Amino acid sequence: MIHVNQSPPAPNGTRVVITGAVGNIGRGLAPRLLAAGYELTLSDLKTVDGLVAEARFAAADVRMEEGLQTAMVDADVLVHLPALHGIHAVDHTETEFWELNVNGTFRTLQAAITAGVRKVVWLSSQAWHESNGVYGFTKVIGEQLLEYHRRRHGISYVAVRPASLVPWTDWARDYGRGLLYERVDRDDVLDAIQLSVDWVAVNDGGLVLDAHHPDAVQADDLRDWRHDPVGTADRLFPGARAVVERFGLDISAPPVRPRKLGWTEVGYVPSRNFGTWIKEVAGLSDDQVRARTSDY
Numbered sequence: 001m002i003h004v005n006q007s008p009p010a011p012n013g014t015r016v017v018i019t020g021a022v023g024n025i026g027r028g029l030a031p032r033l034l035a036a037g038y039e040l041t042l043s044d045l046k047t048v049d050g051l052v053a054e055a056r057f058a059a060a061d062v063r064m065e066e067g068l069q070t071a072m073v074d075a076d077v078l079v080h081l082p083a084l085h086g087i088h089a090v091d092h093t094e095t096e097f098w099e100l101n102v103n104g105t106f107r108t109l110q111a112a113i114t115a116g117v118r119k120v121v122w123l124s125s126q127a128w129h130e131s132n133g134v135y136g137f138t139k140v141i142g143e144q145l146l147e148y149h150r151r152r153h154g155i156s157y158v159a160v161r162p163a164s165l166v167p168w169t170d171w172a173r174d175y176g177r178g179l180l181y182e183r184v185d186r187d188d189v190l191d192a193i194q195l196s197v198d199w200v201a202v203n204d205g206g207l208v209l210d211a212h213h214p215d216a217v218q219a220d221d222l223r224d225w226r227h228d229p230v231g232t233a234d235r236l237f238p239g240a241r242a243v244v245e246r247f248g249l250d251i252s253a254p255p256v257r258p259r260k261l262g263w264t265e266v267g268y269v270p271s272r273n274f275g276t277w278i279k280e281v282a283g284l285s286d287d288q289v290r291a292r293t294s295d296y
């Protein structure tokens, strides 16, 4: 891993191409990058209504040669998103995972080199740590492909490893409680990716960025939490007892993650965790909570 000091954002007019731009992360990222002064090319299998009008669109299947060169024209930075996820493991074969997540990444990196694009933000995952599953394993291989292309072809990259930001159905049980465990707020992940684009546009090297929420709990609190989860939660986050009992939340001991790779380098400061959610939900009525729907 090569670390370079944080630098100011790239100048206006830097062109970013986003592959897989029509998905969850792409739809959130595109308006942010435009607002920050980047020029955009959006690429996906096909266009859909509702994409930002100011961006160019170029259709491409990242598993194939054709289309990718057109998408890369004039690009300075590639943000590569297409992947099958863990949830697809039940109805997609290992071969399909390999073809999109591994071959699709390799082919797109090769196309980037041909087109002269040397800066890459690639979406890895916290599933990188679960490499006995096909999804996590393809993320391990993907990060190795980035490192290979850095050494052999001089690309610079950030591999962003988000926790889960799948759309939620129940704001209290899926989102709020989830912030104790494997969920991260989507805006925090979009911050992480935007900061990664800023970083890679003006720095050289290879970086891994953990895009998860800040720990709600410190290691010293965990013994108390195991013994008395609700009481400990209420001591750490005043009002938590009422919220936990109101929604019948099971809050067994959460993980404490020491890993914060890349946070300092890109300036990532995630803002939402279980404690911030407790403050937010405490002031809302049951009807207001029920009315919350995932807007992505």
Ligand SMILES: NC(=O)c1ccc[n+]([C@@H]2O[C@H](COP(=O)([O-])OP(=O)(O)OC[C@H]3O[C@@H](n4cnc5c(N)ncnc54)[C@H](O)[C@@H]3O)[C@@H](O)[C@H]2O)c1
Binding pocket: 019, 020, 021, 022, 023, 024, 025, 026, 043, 044, 045, 060, 061, 062, 063, 080, 081, 082, 083, 084, 085, 100, 104, 123, 124, 125, 126, 161, 162, 163, 164, 165, 166
């Ligand atoms: N959403 C999460 O919770 C999460 C968590 C961690 C990591 N990630 C990673 O972030 C990345 C983006 O996730 P997302 O949630 O936006 O995914 P998504 O499934 O919502 O979007 C993926 C996009 O890729 C496109 N795509 C699929 N096959 C393609 C192909 N052959 N060629 C071109 N485009 C193709 C799809 O049309 C879709 O628009 C993925 O690499 C994923 O592994 C996501």
